[in-house]
Amino acid sequence: MIERFLAMLAAERGAAANTLAAYRRDLEAAREVLGDPGQADVAALEMLGEAWSALAPSSLARRCSALRQFYGFLQDEGIRSDDPSPALPKVRARRPLPRLLSRAEVERFLNAAETDAKGDDPAAVRLLTLLELLYGSGLRATELVSLPLAAVPRDAPFLHVTGKGGQQRMVPVSTRARQALSRWLVVRGGLGEGRSTSRLLFPSSGKTGHLTRVRLFQLLRDLAVRADIDPQRVSPHVLRHAFATHLLEGGADLRVLQTLLGHADIATTQIYTHVDSARLVELVNARHPLAGNPFA
Template sequence: MSDPLEDFLAMLASERGAAANTLAAYRRDLEGARSVLGDLPRADRAALASLGPAWAALAPASLSRKCSALRQFYGFLVDEGLREDDPSGALPRPRARRPLPRILSRDEVERFLGRAEEEAAGDRPEAVRLLALLELLYGSGLRASELVALPVAAVPRDAPFLHVSGKGGQQRLVPVSTRARAVLSRWLAVRADKSRFLFPSRGAAGHLTRVRLFQLLRELAARADLDPTRVSPHVLRHAFATHLLEGGADLRVLQTLLGHADIATTQIYTHVDSARLVALVNARHPLRDKAVS
């Protein structure tokens, strides 16, 4: 007999177009639950309720993710006729408040890019590549996984757009700024490798890995006198979104640019902008130092 867990993951891949990273996360969460409950497909409500104490030490966001995986798994079993009841109502329901994303200020981004531009002035391939990576992270808001896996064919000759394959294989067009296009032209001119990937590597993946991208950014941050712990590919994506919103971008446009399936995911940036405004009032208002009687 087939394993219902494997059947569920196959359904996510085929019907919902789940990415490899998403499938790996579901597998970890479900196998973790199976290690506690034993026979996962036949677990009853009392067994699922026992997960609350077993997972008490988890962060709210982690607990919420694991419970979501289980709810979808049991919904799948019911839909497939493998169970008559859905016991997932007994799962704990943490109310995790989504934290505001970390970002860099405009001045910090300018310092970061300025350092990369200085290092790329001599057309050294490694330095030009890093500048191109930065321009696409901050200038187009790409995810790290989207960026490192870009094929050369994604860069059109006569249109200011990239063809990007996002989460779940969803395709979208992403605008590329004039300066980013200029840096990409420089990179293509000095790029020696004939790989189909825009940012090739000799590793098994065939392209630059997300881990190496993360390392390159932190090393550059240190050289630019920025705190390396505050810098990552996702921080630059957040900075792209936040700075566009501050400049008057529409939330729906931002959703399209970021490749978010749900507008609720994009709405986090309205909270970032609100937090910035509150901080500005607290720091600059003439009554900030007046004591309240």
């Protein structure tokens, strides 16, 4: 039943490979406690609260969401006549604000990458290009590493990106990122066999495949050390958050931001309004004349 459920997500909802893998992990975790989750009754689901008591609220909420959708699927398919999901643990997971880098920190990050890439070392030029596209265009890690060469236009300053669920969008590329891309296209064959003939923008060391998300993560954290930034605060998604937050601070419209980020629902984009509000509160508390002595 789990396999049929995942096949439905892929076929009908266009779920991405990473999304399917996450659902699989959550349902397999349920199977470890319940046995066959498709056969579990209300009493069995009530045991999950204790079994998963050590989980963070967000993790618990995600697993319960996967099970609710799974039981909805079983009902739609006529496999079950009842829905036991109301017995799942109740949790209100407050969505955390994304980790952020300040503009000054991003500038240090970029400066470190530019220093490394002053010569023609292909690895350094590649990292600069990756960084410019993450922060300059707000791409997801998977979108970035899997870009085909054909996504890079010759004249128009846009990338053609395939995002979650196979949705396509055009993403503007900054002048800095275009310059880095031009340098990378010249030297990308210098990192090993098969690079120059690959149809991928960031090919792996083999003859097929692209740079992995894990490797991108490692490269960014190594660069963070050289830029004197705590590497624990750095990831591809943190740079995507910085792109969105800094655009919003600069006056970007929320709908425009939704399009640039490839969010299907603007509610997902609205998290950045909370980030901006938090920044304003911090500013008032730090700079207002009465902030240090409210009773003066």
